Amino acid sequence: MLISLYYSNPQKLEVHYRGALVPPIDGVLNSFNFSMTKPTVDSPCASNAFAAWENKIYVTLCAHPNPSPSPSPSPRPNPHPHPKPHPNPHA
Numbered sequence: 175m176l177i178s179l180y181y182s183n184p185q186k187l188e189v190h191y192r193g194a195l196v197p198p199i200d201g202v203l204n205s206f207n208f209s210m211t212k213p214t215v216d217s218p219c220a221s222n223a224f225a226a227w228e229n230k231i232y233v234t235l236c237a238h239p240n241p242s243p244s245p246s247p248s249p250r251p252n253p254h255p256h257p258k259p260h261p262n263p264h265a
Contacts, residue, residue, distance in 0.1 A: 176232065
């Protein structure tokens with residue numbers, strides 16, 4: 175999947191994939207290169223390019239083919255626990 179995001183005031187934009195910085199396709203950050211290479215849907219995961227004249231960053235997103243199983247949710251405490259019976263009901 176290829177997405178583009180518009181930034182009205184772009185700061186330094188970086189793409190990270192699996193904990194590593196992925197440099198832009200042309201190796202140039204924030205370029206006004208009108209003939210720059212933009213990623214396509216066939217580009218590797220996290221391929222990216224920033225088109226400064228459009229204020230857009232283009233990024234290829236990929237789904238992991240074998241995602242790790244989601245961790246089991248922690249059991250929630252019962253918000254209305256039953257009160258413990260009094261040890262001596264006649265007291």
